[in-house]
Amino acid sequence: MTDIINPAVSDYLLGHCTPADEVLRDLAAETRSTLPAQAGMQISHDEGELLTMLVRLTGARLAVEIGVFTGYSSICIARGLPKDGRLLACDVSEEFTAVARRYWARAGVDALIDLTLGPAIDTVRAFGPEPVIDFAFVDADKTGYPAYYEELVPRMRPGGLIVIDNVLRDGRVLDPSDDSDRAVAGLNDRIVRDDRVESVMLPVRDGVTLVRKKGLTSDQ
Numbered sequence: 001m002t003d004i005i006n007p008a009v010s011d012y013l014l015g016h017c018t019p020a021d022e023v024l025r026d027l028a029a030e031t032r033s034t035l036p037a038q039a040g041m042q043i044s045h046d047e048g049e050l051l052t053m054l055v056r057l058t059g060a061r062l063a064v065e066i067g068v069f070t071g072y073s074s075i076c077i078a079r080g081l082p083k084d085g086r087l088l089a090c091d092v093s094e095e096f097t098a099v100a101r102r103y104w105a106r107a108g109v110d111a112l113i114d115l116t117l118g119p120a121i122d123t124v125r126a127f128g129p130e131p132v133i134d135f136a137f138v139d140a141d142k143t144g145y146p147a148y149y150e151e152l153v154p155r156m157r158p159g160g161l162i163v164i165d166n167v168l169r170d171g172r173v174l175d176p177s178d179d180s181d182r183a184v185a186g187l188n189d190r191i192v193r194d195d196r197v198e199s200v201m202l203p204v205r206d207g208v209t210l211v212r213k214k215g216l217t218s219d220q
Helices: 007-014 022-034 047-058 074-078 094-107 122-123 142-155 169-174 179-193
Strands: 062-066 085-090 111-117 133-138 154-164 195-200 210-213
Touching: 007 022, 007 047, 007 210, 022 047, 022 074, 022 094, 022 169, 047 074, 047 133, 047 210, 062 122, 062 195, 074 085, 074 133, 085 094, 094 111, 111 179, 122 210, 133 142, 133 179, 142 179, 142 210, 169 179, 179 210
Parallel strands: 062 085, 062 133, 085 111, 133 154
Antiparallel strands: 154 210, 195 210
């Protein structure tokens, strides 16, 4: 496993962002205790705060999340939305999302979230061809990343933001060894060449890419 950031610096980063409240602390603790084998799928708190800030900065009203797990990222995204905003949360696991539902209610954001169980690709396609999505977060099966990206980009509003998690794959994108690594590495290369968007890859945890759709009058 590749350490992007020294562990001491990582602790310092976590200590210098808005702290997690009781709901998020309890959710993280329950996920670790009841799902220890899968707990690594949960985003870190600093990444959650980044999501909240990005949603607020973009003024997003309609957000899509591909990959819910136990709902930590959903809470962070929903907290950045206005009171009349909507988050369409997509996952395939009833077990994991049952935990998410409880904590969405505790966080007071359940009214903002519509959960759809089933293949996320079908859910995104159901939007139709119009560009209506303001913000999207992708953190699901890695082999599905290229397809999710290609379905999301045309449906993003001009200026809309896609946030893609785990784009470094613990450094394995440098020498992909399995289908998941190859899918993510291929998408990373695809994004850089895509003239529909502008992007930046950040060394946040396991790598986060921010992809902004062009189309506003200020874009070159």
